[in-house]
Amino acid sequence: MSSTAIVVGAGNAGAELALQLREQGWSGDIVLYGEESRLPYHRPPLSKTFMAGALAADQLAIRPQAAYDRAQVRLVPGAHVQAIDPAAHRITLADGAVAEYAVLALTTGARPRRLALPGLDPQRPGNNLHVLRTLDDAQAIRARCQPGSRLVVVGAGYIGLELAASATALGARVTVLEALPRVLARVTGIEFAAFIEQTHRAAGVDLRLGIRLERAECAADGSVCALVCADGSRIECDLVVAGIGVEPNVELARDAGLAIDNGIVVDELARTSATDVVAAGDCTNHPSALYGRNIRLESVPNALEQARTAAATLAGKARPYRQVPWFWSDQFDLKTKSVGLLTGHDHTVLRGDPSTRSFAVFYLQGERILAVDTVNNSPDFLAAKRIVAEDIRIPAAVLGDPTQALKDHLPAPRAAGG
Ligand SMILES: Cc1cc2nc3c(=O)[nH]c(=O)nc-3n(C[C@H](O)[C@H](O)[C@H](O)COP(=O)(O)OP(=O)(O)OC[C@H]3O[C@@H](n4cnc5c(N)ncnc54)[C@H](O)[C@@H]3O)c2cc1C
Structure with a gap:
C-alpha cells in the first residue's frame, strides 16, 4: 500500500499543508501538485505592492524551492489534477498519469467569477x-x-x-x-x-x-x-x-461524490466526507464554533491555519480548527485589519476620529462584540482579535474612548489548552 501523501493545489494552503505535514512527522513521500507553472506565491500583493510596482514577481514566492527540497516535498508545478478516486486512493492527472496515495489533501482554492453582459462574447474574448x-x-x-x-x-x-x-x-x-x-x-x-x-x-x-x-x-x-x-x-x-467575487474550486471533490455545500464540506479537523481525504483553504466550508454555523472564508490566515489543522489530522494528531476570522487590506495610506463576521449586529461603537485616519468600529449585538474594523491601528486590532475570539465584554464607554487602552481591559490570557 502507498505511503504517499498527495496535496492537490499549490497555493497558500497547499504549500503550508505539505511543509507542515513533514514537520508533523509524516515519513512517506509528499507530493504537491499545482496547475500554475511557478512556486507557490503570495496573492495579496497582486492588488497591492506588486500592482503598484513596489514588489517584483520574483519576490512573491511563499518559500524558496530549497524549503521544499529540505522538507523532501516534491513540488510538481504545471500539473492539473483531473480526477480523484477516494475508493481506490488514486488521482489522475490531465496527461493521463495515475498516482496512488495513502492520504489526500484538497487545497484547490477558488476562481474569480467572470463578467457576463450583453455585448461580451465569451467565444471571442478581447484582451482588455x-x-x-x-x-x-x-x-x-x-x-x-x-x-x-x-x-x-x-x-x-x-x-x-x-x-x-x-x-x-x-x-x-x-x-x-x-x-x-x-x-x-x-x-x-x-x-x-x-x-x-x-x-x-x-x-x-x-x-x-x-x-x-x-x-x-x-x-x-x-x-x-x-x-x-x-x-x-x-x-x-x-x-x-x-x-x-470568487467561486470555490469544488469540481474534483464533487465529481468524486464528496459532500459539497458552498465549498468542500469539512469538519473541525479538516476531514472531508471521504476517508483519508482532508481539505483546507478557500475551497472549504467549515464549522465555526464561534458563529454556530458553517462558513467559507477567503483569506490567507484561514488558509494557513486550516492547512496546519489538516496536516496534523493526516499525521494522526488532533488540532481542531477554531480560529477567529480576520482579514487585512491596504489602500492608499490605509492599513485596515478586520476581525469577526458581520452577522446580525444591532449597533456600532466608533472608537477614535476617522479624520485622524486611525480609528476602529465595533459591531455589537447587545453587549457581544461580533466584529471589529480597524484603520491604521494595530494595538486595537490585536485587542479586538482576543475580544471577538473569547467573547470578552467591554463597556461601550471604554470602547468609544480611545484614551483608554483596550489591552488594559482584557483578562489575563488563558493558559494553553485551557
Ligand atoms: C488580488 C488578491 C488579493 C488578496 N488580498 C488578500 C489580503 O489582503 N488578505 C487576505 O487574507 N487574503 C487576501 N486574498 C485572498 C487570499 O489570497 C486567498 O484567500 C488565499 O490565497 C487562499 O489560499 P488557497 O491555497 O486556499 O487557494 P489559492 O491561493 O487559490 O490556491 C489554490 C491553487 O490550487 C490550484 N488548483 C486548483 N485546482 C487544481 C487542480 N485540479 N490541479 C492542480 N492545481 C489546482 C490553483 O491553480 C491555485 O494555484 C487576496 C486574493 C487575491 C487574488
Missing part, C-alpha cells in the same frame, strides 16, 4: 477584460495600467478597491462601478464603508454606487471600448477588471 487572481492576471493588468489609461473596475469589494488604489498611484484614471449602494457591502458596516469611499474619491477615483450594468460595447477584435449602465451613462475604457 480581466479578472485578478493569478500572477499572470496581475502582470497583464499592470502592463496596461499606464499614466492616463482608463481603467474600469467592476465591483467594490476588497480586491477591486485595492486595485483601484494601486492603479491610481500608477497614474491611471480609475472608475469603480458597484451594484450595491455602498462599497464592501458584503463584509463591513456603513461607517467604515463611508470612510473608504471618501478616501477613494479624495484620491480621484470615480466611484459610482448603485450602478446596474446594461451592456458592453466592443471593438471588432472583441476588446471592450465602453460599459453602458441602466441609468444611460456610458464609460469609455482601455481596460476592464471584474472583481465580482
